[in-house]
Amino acid sequence: AQSVTQLGSHVSVSEGALVLLRCNYSSSVPPYLFWYVQYPNQGLQLLLKYTTGATLVKGINGFEAEFKKSETSFHLTKPSAHMSDAAEYFCAGGLSGNTPLVFGKGTRLSVIA
Amino acid sequence: EAGVAQSPRYKIIEKRQSVAFWCNPISGHATLYWYQQILGQGPKLLIQFQNNGVVDDSQLPKDRFSAERLKGVDSTLKIQPAKLEDSAVYLCASRIGTAQETQYFGPGTRLLVL
Numbered sequence: 001a002q003s004v005t006q007l008g009s010h011v012s013v014s015e016g017a018l019v020l021l022r023c024n025y026s027s028s029v030p031p032y033l034f035w036y037v038q039y040p041n042q043g044l045q046l047l048l049k050y051t052t053g054a055t056l057v058k059g060i061n062g063f064e065a066e067f068k069k070s071e072t073s074f075h076l077t078k079p080s081a082h083m084s085d086a087a088e089y090f091c092a093g094g095l096s097g098n099t100p101l102v103f104g105k106g107t108r109l110s111v112i113a
Numbered sequence: 114e115a116g117v118a119q120s121p122r123y124k125i126i127e128k129r130q131s132v133a134f135w136c137n138p139i140s141g142h143a144t145l146y147w148y149q150q151i152l153g154q155g156p157k158l159l160i161q162f163q164n165n166g167v168v169d170d171s172q173l174p175k176d177r178f179s180a181e182r183l184k185g186v187d188s189t190l191k192i193q194p195a196k197l198e199d200s201a202v203y204l205c206a207s208r209i210g211t212a213q214e215t216q217y218f219g220p221g222t223r224l225l226v227l
Contacts, residue, residue, distance in 0.1 A: 003153075004144075032214050036216075036218075041220075041223075042218050042221075043117070043204060043218035043220040043221050044156070044204070044218040045208075045218070046215055046216075046217075049214065049215060051214060053165060070176075082219055090155050090156070092155070094214070099160055100146060100158040100169060101158070103155030103156050103157070104155050105153070105154050105155050106153075106154070106155050
């Protein structure tokens with residue numbers, strides 16, 4: 001069965017510092033991978049996704065993620081954190097376009113002024 | 114383009130009462146999902162519809178949860194009777210149903226069972 005693991009339930013960075021949120025997946029075939037962001041009392045908003053093709057994926061708000069099959073990872077990065085980036089981030093995966101997503105437990109990002 | 118709509122946004126009930134949530138997906142989206150998100154965890158799939166048919170309800174606690182999408186558009190999720198452990202955010206998501214893989218999420222309904 002597929003699983004998604006997010007390392008670190010809480011990450012704290014200073015404003016302007018690099019953001020790195022870690023995600024590893026477990027599956028026997030290359031999955032579809034997503035990063036979603038959830039602000040308080042709101043639904044999930046898609047940041048970026050990997051399906052096929054280029055392994056470096058750029059998303060909204062300056063975020064990007066790289067699919068590394070050899071490491072079964074899909075870490076999310078942003079060069080410079082902004083206060084507005086403070087939120088809960090979820091990594092999710094699916095084996096095909098029609099299968100339900102399996103979510104990680106989430107990582108709460110705090111940005112310190 | 115309007116997003117996924119859900120109502121109510123918040124609901125407080127006592128255990129053993131019943132409750133219903135409503136979801137209206139993005140127009141034209143054939144696939145609809147209901148997820149349960151318990152505090153501190155990621156969303157977990159409850160049920161997936163393709164048009165008005167159920168594709169996957171393997172994780173739906175069928176003794177107390179039910180869901181329907183009669184006309185293949187909007188959907189309702191019901192809990193009867195509710196338990197304390199049902200306190201969670203219930204998220205509805207929709208997907209166009211072709212090769213476009215992105216699921217679009219509604220704002221969720223936050224349920225508190227006392």
